Amino acid sequence: MITLGEFIVQKQADFPEATGELTGLLSAIRLAAKVVNREVNKAGLADITGSVGDTNIQGEDQQKLDVYANEKFKAALEARGEVCGMASEEEDDYVVFDSEVNHDAKYVVLIDPLDGSSNIDVNVSIGTIFSIYKRVSPRGTPVTLEDFLQPGKQQVAAGYVIYGSSTVLVYSTGHGVHGFTYDPSLGVFALSHEDIRTPEDGVIYSINEGNYIKFPDGVKMFIKYCQEEDDSTDRPYTARYIGSLVADFHRNLLKGGIYLYPSTMKNPNGKLRLLYECNPIAYLVEQAGGRASDGYQRILDIKPTELHQRTPFFVGSTNMVKTVEALILEFG
Numbered sequence: 001m002i003t004l005g006e007f008i009v010q011k012q013a014d015f016p017e018a019t020g021e022l023t024g025l026l027s028a029i030r031l032a033a034k035v036v037n038r039e040v041n042k043a044g045l046a047d048i049t050g051s052v053g054d055t056n057i058q059g060e061d062q063q064k065l066d067v068y069a070n071e072k073f074k075a076a077l078e079a080r081g082e083v084c085g086m087a088s089e090e091e092d093d094y095v096v097f098d099s100e101v102n103h104d105a106k107y108v109v110l111i112d113p114l115d116g117s118s119n120i121d122v123n124v125s126i127g128t129i130f131s132i133y134k135r136v137s138p139r140g141t142p143v144t145l146e147d148f149l150q151p152g153k154q155q156v157a158a159g160y161v162i163y164g165s166s167t168v169l170v171y172s173t174g175h176g177v178h179g180f181t182y183d184p185s186l187g188v189f190a191l192s193h194e195d196i197r198t199p200e201d202g203v204i205y206s207i208n209e210g211n212y213i214k215f216p217d218g219v220k221m222f223i224k225y226c227q228e229e230d231d232s233t234d235r236p237y238t239a240r241y242i243g244s245l246v247a248d249f250h251r252n253l254l255k256g257g258i259y260l261y262p263s264t265m266k267n268p269n270g271k272l273r274l275l276y277e278c279n280p281i282a283y284l285v286e287q288a289g290g291r292a293s294d295g296y297q298r299i300l301d302i303k304p305t306e307l308h309q310r311t312p313f314f315v316g317s318t319n320m321v322k323t324v325e326a327l328i329l330e331f332g
């Protein structure tokens, strides 16, 4: 058995110039994930379900577990000297870690502390998504907005934790995608999925068809394409939609498939947030041999302008994403 801690240190040895700061940061995420996992597992028992009666900057009803997870990850990251600031779905503005040690830190973290909030109270898989960049502002000074508005291709690491039938942490530092399953009896994440590769083709499509009439024509055409009979292309495909991005993506990453959250008339930019949902997931899928776009351009090439900006999102098996892109190009 190789634990996550051992694996990270082993991988660090591959880079003579490594300082150990990224290793330290990843261990902070590992610790916070264990703490959140403990609460998630007893969500029905503990007073951790339901709303806090407040909304976040997205106008969403903040769940107690959204706030709890945000506090735990923030505390774990601030306690370390590698992170100078954090941006989060649950924080209106970016958070400056304001000690001298943090001012001198090298990295910024962007996070969706609890993904799939609508599934918290009904015992359906939820997750945490994280994205890591080197700062662009000078060390020794407080972090700036520019440190967070970097294109996704600048990420130095990204990952997610899925709190499901088992808890799995999946991450990449640009050298493959690796998954670790939590063993509660030992309190460690153990290597379970080394060097994940996603199939070029899949037979699963994940989209909230409840919004069908509001979708662009190209997306409607793609749904029709998925449902047509054609043995040579293994169609009709299977529809699977959990309503937690992390859970839908994790399944499709392992089995092959596509997750789609298009623009709608109501949300011309879609629903998902570029910086702490789409960029980290796009970084992982590309590392695993897949593809991610907004229908027109590569997600990782988008230059962000706002912390909480949204984008249409098409991610998964390369040939499936290329098919929907071609239909969007043709039918809009």
Ligand SMILES: O=P(O)(O)OC[C@H]1O[C@](O)(COP(=O)(O)O)[C@@H](O)[C@@H]1O
Pocket (backbone or CB within 6 Å): 060, 089, 112, 114, 115, 116, 117, 118, 208, 243, 244, 245, 246, 271
């Ligand atoms: O209910 P909808 O509109 O299908 O949206 C579901 C999507 O929204 C999300 O819940 C948004 O994430 P948060 O729960 O972190 O806000 C995704 O996980 C999920 O894929």
Ligand SMILES: [Mg+2]
Pocket (backbone or CB within 6 Å): 112, 114, 115, 116, 245, 277
């Ligand atoms: Mg989310």
Ligand SMILES: [Mg+2]
Pocket (backbone or CB within 6 Å): 066, 089, 112, 113, 114, 115, 116, 117
């Ligand atoms: Mg969230």
